Amino acid sequence: MSGSALLLQFLNGLAGANSLFLVAAGLSLIFGVSRIVNFAHGSLYMLGMYVAVWLAPATGFWAAVLLAALIVAATGALVEIGVLRRLYQAPELLQLLATFALVLIVRDFALWAWGPQDMLGPRAPGFGDAVFIAGAAFPRYDLLLIALGPLVFVLLHALLTRTRWGTLVRAATEDREMAAALGVNQRWLFTGIFGLGALLAGAGGALAVPREPASLAVDLAAISDAFVVVVVGGLGSVPGAFLAALVIGEVKAFCIGYGYSEITLAVEFIVMAVVLVLRPWGLLGKPLPAPRGAAAVEPPLGRIDRKAALALACLAALLAGLPLAGDEYTLVLATDILVFALFAVSLHFIMGPGGLASFGHAAYLGLGAYGAALLLLRAHAPTEAALALAPLLALGGAALCGWFAVRLAGVYLAMLTLAFAQIVWSIAFQWDSVTGGSNGLIGVWPAPWLASKSAYYYLALLVCGIGIALLWRALGAPLGYTLRAGRDAPLRADAIGIDVRRVQWIGFAIAGTFAGIAGALYAFSKGSISPETLSVPRSVDALVMVLLGGVQTLTGPAWGAVLFVWLQDELAREVEYWRAAIGAVVLALVLVFPRGLAGYLKERFAR
Amino acid sequence: MALLEVRGLSAGYGRARVLFDVELELGAGEVVMLTGRNGAGKSTTLKAIMGLIAREGDLRFGATPLGRLEAFEIARLGLGYVPEDRRIFTALTVAENLQVGRRAPRPGLPAWDEARVFALFAPLAAMKERPGARMSGGEQKMLAIARTLMGNPRAVLLDEPSEGLAPLVVRQMAAALAELKRAGVSVLVCEQNAQFAARLADRAYVIERGTVRPA
Numbered sequence: 001m002s003g004s005a006l007l008l009q010f011l012n013g014l015a016g017a018n019s020l021f022l023v024a025a026g027l028s029l030i031f032g033v034s035r036i037v038n039f040a041h042g043s044l045y046m047l048g049m050y051v052a053v054w055l056a057p058a059t060g061f062w063a064a065v066l067l068a069a070l071i072v073a074a075t076g077a078l079v080e081i082g083v084l085r086r087l088y089q090a091p092e093l094l095q096l097l098a099t100f101a102l103v104l105i106v107r108d109f110a111l112w113a114w115g116p117q118d119m120l121g122p123r124a125p126g127f128g129d130a131v132f133i134a135g136a137a138f139p140r141y142d143l144l145l146i147a148l149g150p151l152v153f154v155l156l157h158a159l160l161t162r163t164r165w166g167t168l169v170r171a172a173t174e175d176r177e178m179a180a181a182l183g184v185n186q187r188w189l190f191t192g193i194f195g196l197g198a199l200l201a202g203a204g205g206a207l208a209v210p211r212e213p214a215s216l217a218v219d220l221a222a223i224s225d226a227f228v229v230v231v232v233g234g235l236g237s238v239p240g241a242f243l244a245a246l247v248i249g250e251v252k253a254f255c256i257g258y259g260y261s262e263i264t265l266a267v268e269f270i271v272m273a274v275v276l277v278l279r280p281w282g283l284l285g286k287p288l289p290a291p292r293g294a295a296a297v298e299p300p301l302g303r304i305d306r307k308a309a310l311a312l313a314c315l316a317a318l319l320a321g322l323p324l325a326g327d328e329y330t331l332v333l334a335t336d337i338l339v340f341a342l343f344a345v346s347l348h349f350i351m352g353p354g355g356l357a358s359f360g361h362a363a364y365l366g367l368g369a370y371g372a373a374l375l376l377l378r379a380h381a382p383t384e385a386a387l388a389l390a391p392l393l394a395l396g397g398a399a400l401c402g403w404f405a406v407r408l409a410g411v412y413l414a415m416l417t418l419a420f421a422q423i424v425w426s427i428a429f430q431w432d433s434v435t436g437g438s439n440g441l442i443g444v445w446p447a448p449w450l451a452s453k454s455a456y457y458y459l460a461l462l463v464c465g466i467g468i469a470l471l472w473r474a475l476g477a478p479l480g481y482t483l484r485a486g487r488d489a490p491l492r493a494d495a496i497g498i499d500v501r502r503v504q505w506i507g508f509a510i511a512g513t514f515a516g517i518a519g520a521l522y523a524f525s526k527g528s529i530s531p532e533t534l535s536v537p538r539s540v541d542a543l544v545m546v547l548l549g550g551v552q553t554l555t556g557p558a559w560g561a562v563l564f565v566w567l568q569d570e571l572a573r574e575v576e577y578w579r580a581a582i583g584a585v586v587l588a589l590v591l592v593f594p595r596g597l598a599g600y601l602k603e604r605f606a607r
Numbered sequence: 608m609a610l611l612e613v614r615g616l617s618a619g620y621g622r623a624r625v626l627f628d629v630e631l632e633l634g635a636g637e638v639v640m641l642t643g644r645n646g647a648g649k650s651t652t653l654k655a656i657m658g659l660i661a662r663e664g665d666l667r668f669g670a671t672p673l674g675r676l677e678a679f680e681i682a683r684l685g686l687g688y689v690p691e692d693r694r695i696f697t698a699l700t701v702a703e704n705l706q707v708g709r710r711a712p713r714p715g716l717p718a719w720d721e722a723r724v725f726a727l728f729a730p731l732a733a734m735k736e737r738p739g740a741r742m743s744g745g746e747q748k749m750l751a752i753a754r755t756l757m758g759n760p761r762a763v764l765l766d767e768p769s770e771g772l773a774p775l776v777v778r779q780m781a782a783a784l785a786e787l788k789r790a791g792v793s794v795l796v797c798e799q800n801a802q803f804a805a806r807l808a809d810r811a812y813v814i815e816r817g818t819v820r821p822a
């Protein structure tokens with residue numbers, strides 16, 4: 001690449017860094033004060049894009065940018081008042097889930113309001129042409145963005161360091177309780193900071209309009225980029241977000257410039273993983289203080305006593321009789337339920353007793369599914385071999401991601417696992433020649449002896465039943481106890497000779513493998529797979545199932561899966577905007593049953 | 608009528624009950640000492656009054672019941688709180704720490720401003736721009752008190768002002784406390800150093816196993 005081409009790539013990276021910075025700075029500010037990772041921040045960015053494209057014909061470009069930013073800011077403030085304000089005391093996971101529910105709702109809102117097609121926006125008046133830099137054309141608008149990023153940074157910095165409001169924000173970031181004891185009303189502070197964060201995201205989206213079309217996939221793309229930026233820069237640090245946005249912006253620009261746009265995400269992930277391992281709190285971040293009043297110590301999981309075992313045996317017998325009674329539709333639904341029950345139980349295995357809440361568990365489901373499909377279609381392996389070998393791919397993925405994951409905790413862990421899943425997704429999505437790209441793979445049908453719905457149902461019942469039983473058994477065995485010890489008292493566990501990281505790593509790999517088994521079964525039951533199998537929303541489905549059932553219960557997650565799959569099936573049939581409906585249900589559950597259904601029932605009847 | 612009145616206060620952390628039926632009063636312009644062994648519940652009493660932990664009982668400040676109020680509302684009524692562990696905002700400078708505590712003056716009381724708190728704690732005046740993270744424990748203690756005074760409180764809950772201070776600084780602190788008393792600020796002070804507080808205090812309570820009796 002020539003010198004001038006290099007220069008242009010570099011400038012391109014700077015321009016891209018602008019919107020990265022705007023989104024990440026808002027995310028970081030909000031996290032700093034409220035300790036909430038706002039999953040919906042990418043959705044606010046997307047909303048900013050759509051609103052700007054929508055308004056521009058009527059108001060002109062610049063007014064549209066301004067109005068979009070303000071409308072998104074107001075939305076953010078309303079969301080804080082209506083939802084998040086009720087969740088500041090709730091466990092981290094529930095906060096993440098609630099903001100994810102908002103992602104679903106915003107996306108369906110955009111679908112309803114603006115339709116499924118991408119929308120091209122106008123160019124900025126006066127900035128539509130190119131300038132010549134070192135003999136090559138460069139969009140004038142991008143130069144404006146390059147200047148805008150540092151300007152916003154300086155303004156934001158001045159706001160935070162030169163005004164009383166900014167001082168209060170920084171004080172509350174450090175010690176909310178003490179700020180309150182000095183008479184600072186946090187409510188308005190929090191609403192204000194959410195509004196500001198949303199303003200930045202909305203402005204970022206609106207300003208990106210001349211560079212890219214508004215589309216429904218922007219939300220998750222923006223949020224995973226922003227996650228990478230804040231993790232690299234340090235959560236809660238605005239200068240960190242600025243620096244990291246530059247780094248990531250350049251990484252992206254050069255990957256794309258050299259024609260490797262497919263591996264951008266992978267390179268981002270590597271940058272993030274390296275930073276996290278070397279400086280677990282990011283380049284300019286500070287180690288997070290342990291939250292005041294940290295999680296209460298949970299009672300041990302229940303065990304399957306004789307009565308429960310009997311009940312489960314009866315259930316198994318009932319399930320075995322289902323093909324005699326049910327029609328094909330019921331059998332397909334029941335197979336789905338079994339597969340997702342195993343999936344949910346495998347996530348619970350590492351998330352409950354292991355304490356490692358993975359936000360990308362669908363990656364292993366998807367690896368299992370793609371593994372099975374590829375073995376069948378590309379290697380022409382028999383069904384049985386495909387089913388048996390596919391989970392190994394999931395094992396490999398889980399071992400890789402898990403190696404990093406066990407070094408992290410809390411939101412950092414959530415972001416890393418999410419980013420890993422997003423990479424696996426983008427590989428499946430973009431590697432057309434092998435994975436079939438966005439269309440996925442079709443013709444994944446099992447061998448003739450499994451072709452009937454009832455035969456396949458029996459296979460699923462057998463495999464999932466054994467899988468779930470094994471996982472539950474392991475939780476009551478030394479492996480489960482050491483996992484718990486590592487979660488509740490890592491130092492003490494270490495002192496009595498438990499290699500905590502190793503145990504967690506093994507746990508993570510096991511969980512991934514069982515998710516892979518579920519994935520392989522899933523592929524053959526559907527006959528086709530698409531990247532959606534391992535998308536982020538699918539990972540969140542798994543979290544919802546587990547939380548629905550109750551993290552601190554043994555059998556709850558399986559029931560959560562039953563309820564969730566059934567509910568999704570009903571909703572998808574009856575309601576057009578079923579994603580938003582699921583989002584609303586999740587939101588309601590988080591607000592009403594913070595301990596999950598099984599947890600709630602247990603508490604209710606333990607009295 | 609007492610400025611601060613506490614009746615039947617019980618509080619604790621999670622399931623552990625620490626206070627049972629605490630009764631105490633603080634009159635206008637009074638300095639009252641609260642003593643007791645380590646772990647007796649002195650700090651817990653102050654936190655409970657301030658609304659920083661869940662509590663039950665009848666609490667009243669002036670004419671206002673505190674039961675349903677949040678910490679920031681209690682602070683705005685004019686009840687200041689200086690925690691035992693200081694809790695300076697370490698990322699903020701001395702001046703900024705003071706700014707966080709600043710509130711509108713109260714009618715009838717002379718207002719506290721930077722100049723006045725610096726007169727009270729002279730060492731702080733020399734380090735206005737220094738971040739809290741780079742201050743000694745004693746300096747932080749002074750800043751914590753100064754910061755609370757910036758809110759123009761009518762009464763201050765002061766937790767262990769002399770803890771960990773060199774004798775000279777303890778004397779400075781005692782002088783500052785005497786100055787507060789002259790300025791008409793009521794003080795409820797937890798103190799291990801009996802000598803320190805006894806000279807200033809009008810009355811004292813002893814707290815033992817979570818209940819209070821007059822000394």
Ligand SMILES: Nc1ncnc2c1ncn2[C@@H]1O[C@H](COP(=O)(O)OP(=O)(O)OP(=O)(O)O)[C@@H](O)[C@H]1O
Pocket residue numbers: 620623625643644645646647648649650651652691
């Ligand atoms: N955050 C907390 N969580 C649980 N228990 C606590 C907490 N803080 C204090 N305690 C317990 O409450 C009791 C009273 O503590 P408190 O801090 O009020 O004592 P104190 O009288 O201020 O002691 P000291 O003289 O050491 O400051 C002690 O038994 C202590 O162990």
Ligand SMILES: [Mg+2]
Pocket residue numbers: 649650651691766767
């Ligand atoms: Mg104490």
